[in-house]
Amino acid sequence: MKFTLLIQSAPIDSQSSATALRFARTLLTKGHEIERLFFYRSGVQSANRLALAPQDETNLPADWQQLISKHELDAVVCIAAAIRRGVVNATETARYGIEGDNLLESAELSGLGQLVAACAASDRVVTFGGGA
Amino acid sequence: MSESTLHILNRGPNQPELLQHLLDALSAGDEILLIEDGIYWASEHFAERFQSTQPKVLKADAEARGLTRICGQTVDDADFVELCVNHRRSVSWC
């Protein structure tokens, strides 16, 4: 089956992003397809390349990057949610006249329309995290 | 294909209204999966809340939290995927 996964909470502050990653790995192991990973709300922090973890801790953004690139997954980060929370690519920082960027290499910034389109193309939509 | 819903709950007794909404929204044929902090609802103490539908409990999260005496069936990650496949839709209560 084709799945869209929606991740709405940040790593560290919630377990949801880690649960979603484990679910995504299991999906692929069982032969299902991931139509799209969509990061919304605080979930955009899952795509922050500058999150650093001590040696003995999990680095979720790095793990997401590895999964996305290994399986050539489509990973979209909601642009409106991301820029407000400081998860940005070079295009956006140039637009705002500042330096730096931290978006995961294999993710792209785009709109909520990508989530809507992914759901339309999917058999299942599973949400991880959210709330206040 | 079943028209049923998988209800996923990841918050515990700190948010009792969440469980109440879930139970209000439950129809025959639906299932409940407790994950993350939601696994605490599977303590024996709360057993009477789940009259019609016994919850399933994600093993990794129960183990992590030291919850050993569980009311309901423990499931693994592969079962989590299977539950999502078997139900038409899922709703993650948060």
Next chain:
Amino acid sequence: MNSFLIISRNPPYGSAAAREALELALACALFDREVAILLLDDAVYQLLPGHNPSAIGQKNLAAMQQSLPLYDVDKIFVCQSSLETRGLVTEALALPVTPVDSQGLKALMREYEAIINV
């Protein structure tokens, strides 16, 4: 999955939750998908009239709410017991809403293909 039920449980301004739920609902409508909104618990406060968030430096949510009917998003459901425990009545809310009880909630769950708690 082409029809969406967007559920919100949070009040406006104290977090981005209310605004981001509305944004998702509007995105569904903009891309011609059937969408309904369900407000539970403190989310019913989103529809109190007369917001004025200028002193706290936020955009008024009412502007986004008023655009809902423009995009034909007219199915706004509110939890009846959430209204009652907060001493609110539907007539006092800024938009027309349909109150739902437990039976109504069960029916809503089965009517939409994608249910997203934002």
